[in-house]
Amino acid sequence: MQRDPKVHFCHLGVFLFLERTMLDFYTYTLADYAIVALGMAITMWIIFRILVRLGMKREAATGYALVLPWLIGFIVWTAYPIIASLYYSFTNYNVFQPPKWVGLDNYIRWLTNDRSFWPSLRLTLLYGLISLPLGLALSLGIAMLLARSVRGVGIWRTIYYLPAVIPPVATILLWRWLLGTEGLFNQIMSPIYQLIGIDKPSWFVDERYALPGLVIMSLWGVFGANTVILLAGLKSIPVHLYEAVDLDGGGAWAKFRYVTLPMVSPTLFYTLALGIIAAVKTFEPGIFIKLNSLSTGTFLQVLVYSNAFAGGNSRMGYASALGWIMLVIIMALTLLVFRSSPLWVYYEGERK
């Protein structure tokens, strides 16, 4: 399995510069890369020649040749994996022996027998359901402040967008530190804790506080990005709509309720639809923060990973089944959002 077993890890503290073996290793990768790139170019050329020979117009043949990288990629890395993963989900497959058909066993085991499934489903869904609307409301608020021709919009925008630029993994590590029992967050909040009369929560360890901790972390990480998206949406609202409310004697609330909200609803819809998929797919926080998968639950995708790859596990069939359960959840939620959209999303084009 390993191509160059000669690479051994150096001791801690020993400064290791490029070993010869590592140079070789880069070369292997470059060779793979060059072969595939060349193979792709040649295939594109051959397909083009064949199609022209078969009497196709040059324009059409060129088109097919150009989209070929995607088409091959789609077949090899998307279409085949979808079918294969569906098949694996009905089998027991540990990589070393051929897959063994077990019917719906894996699905039944997830839903009835796996003690980490229901807590994790709860955590994943609640995480999405709480952090998404909260994050959108927060972003909308800040975007509206910024849209009021504030001085130095550019600087504010730079600041607010910064958390979204920080690599997600860095955000997670930072918040794991901030939300430690003796961390900065608890220190700042301690007067408030005393006021309500609670102890310093051990976020992420205590199952009551794990979810709020994760939500706080995600709010900080993502609201900047949504703010920028929503700000673009707000800026595109024509001023005359607000002037119309002024003429009718409407106040700030009327402007928000009857102009701002309907006009940004398509943008909200877009962020919500993408946000749902992203929330169900959440992975890194669950890996970097050890959550108790039996009591607190962990993110569903972490369960997929730990069953398929971690700790010598290779329950490929069992893990694939969870992947499909997640797909069903995502599709159901997305459908819900799309179905509900006529109720609250306003598209200008429809009225005209």
Place this chain on the structure above:
Amino acid sequence: MANVSTPISPKSILSISGIGSMKRRRVLGDVIVYVLLTLGALVVFVPLLWMLSTSLKTESELFLLPVRLFPEVPQWRNYIDVWHIQPFTLFFLNTIFITLLAMGGEILTCSLVAYGFARFRFPGRDVLFMIMLGTMMLPGIITLIPTFLIWRGFERIDTFTPLTVGALFAWGPAYIFLLRQFFLTIPREIEEAAMIDGANTLQTFFHIMLPLVKPALLTIAILSFTGNWNNFQGPLIYINTPAKYPVILALYAFSESLSKEAPKWHYMMAMTIIMSLPIIGLYLAAQRHFIEGLTIGAVKG
């Protein structure tokens, strides 16, 4: 600002009686706006500042109470220590190697495919394009395991191949979509003129079309660079040997070793900052393209 220089307009005559209270309300509103914005900025900044200050503390200063925002003496050598505890130079080179190869592959193939979808009529084009857009919604978990098994079949586990060569298959439907939008805005006459001058399709593409969509290419380059730099799941699954770790896996390995007994958070934060710096630098240098990459999908889509 404009009010200062404009002569009295009919509107202001009308409201002249109520102008005092109006102005006061205006000022009050502005004050509230700036206060809120500053509060928000603090919420953004304090954690970041804490990250920086932690990275400059000694181990004994980490849990000192009352909380001190700044260390007694900034320990800049934490950064040097971190660089030497693990072979960080190697991790950095690994990350750069993976990121550049993957980014190059994505940009090249995605722009070719986008050009194909934008400019050439062929049977089934629109169906294929819709399928491509549809794959944007597909969660990666479904394809994860079979993809792993394919690379395993090629004996490419614990190599960089799965992390780089896959990019040659036009990863990233969003990139294709964005580039196609840009190609569509270019007048056909430009290509026709090139063709008349005797350029073939590839020459037209590389010498004329690509330079014209440079802004889009930059946006995609940034998105792709950050995407690959921050990619965690890929290396986690495919890379086993520590010498082949990209920076992000080194961070993960170190974070696993953090414990109550040895809470080396100053080193952890220093590593985190080292990993984030290239991306932050890129952001500050090319902010416009960052934000464009973010909003184009939202507003046009």
